Amino acid sequence: MAAGGSLREVSRRAVQSRIARTAESLFADKGFEETTVDEIAAAVGMSQRSFFRYFSSKDDVVFDSVERLRVTLAERLASRPIDECAWESLRRTFDPVAERFADPELRAHDKAVQQIIDRSPRLLAAYLCHLERLQRTLTEAILERATRRTGREPDPVVVRAMVGGACACLHAATLHATGDPEVFDVSLDRAMSALRPASMPT
Amino acid sequence: MAAGGSLREVSRRAVQSRIARTAESLFADKGFEETTVDEIAAAVGMSQRSFFRYFSSKDDVVFDSVERLRVTLAERLASRPIDECAWESLRRTFDPVAERFADPELRAHDKAVQQIIDRSPRLLAAYLCHLERLQRTLTEAILERATRRTGREPDPVVVRAMVGGACACLHAATLHATGDPEVFDVSLDRAMSALRPASMPT
């Protein structure tokens, strides 16, 4: 069952990324709002209806890669040693973001996506929503880990705020270092060591 | 000129808040997505076209009060003493949020709005966008103040991250204390003292 489904999943993903690539190049050319779904579908060679069978909204095309990154970060946090302090774990969790810059192709792609997002208020809103989801994911992981480690549940408000603070550092570093991995790493380290909580949970 | 415009502004604002009240009660009844702009316009007694002359989008109706709160907070931050540490200033900047809970009518209103937002993913995205705007506003104010005080510009990444951290505390406290001013104050204090940066700019 799982294997059969998997094969189909692969081809579905292939179509999705073909659509995403096409759409992104159109967005980069004409802008997001100025590109209609009809145009994307035509460029890919399918009907508008089929486009919506692969992406539930026009916005989702842009966040295809962002969503995958979220999953990567969640896995990274899960793989951190349980006795590491939470702030340090969060800092390490963000490493894959910098690692993406290593591949020049990925870097160019990410930069283009970032520009598309920045130019559209609607996309910016959606992007923040994804960051919020990331934040929720990480918060739950930290909460669960702290509970497993200390035996009792830590203050959820503080943990949520702390993860929010870490994500704010990530966001600030991303905004400041558009594309340069060196600058990103340095900025993130500076921000995160400045914001390091005095009393560290876990 | 300013006075003449002001009079017209007042009446415009009156119509806006009449629309907002009507719309919010419809949203509370049927949900945001399920309420059409046509229905709102009809309930207020105007054409759909005129609705869009007062609010640039359906979303904006909901954020009427949120936007006003943003202006209030910006003013509050500006009125803080220049030699106060930034983190403390930010904490005091958030006081009006708690103060809103004092008035039972406002509290009920805010709670209703919060529920409407929470039930709609689209509104949640827009809400985060408003928080981001608040964050940008506060960041600029802190940067400007620090520059005025120390004579040289502080690290923008760190300041942005710090404001982001403070806003994360605000957000966490808001989520946790839905409507109870006591709980809100205590939660915010706990979160903000846990996240207080070791090295404080300004």
Place this chain on the structure above:
DNA sequence: ACCGGAAGTGTCAGTGACTGACAATCATTG
């Protein structure tokens, strides 16, 4: 080779948010 269903696709019609253009109305001022 034939048949059956499952999965993917195109077409079409419809809804709802939003915009531009234009004409009618209404209040204000000279």
Place this chain on the structure above:
DNA sequence: CAATGATTGTCAGTCACTGACACTTCCGGT
């Protein structure tokens, strides 16, 4: 009263998105 400017309604149109239905293709069983 007339000219002017702001406010409004009407109408037509665009675009994202959805549901329904018919059609093709591909595949395993007979």
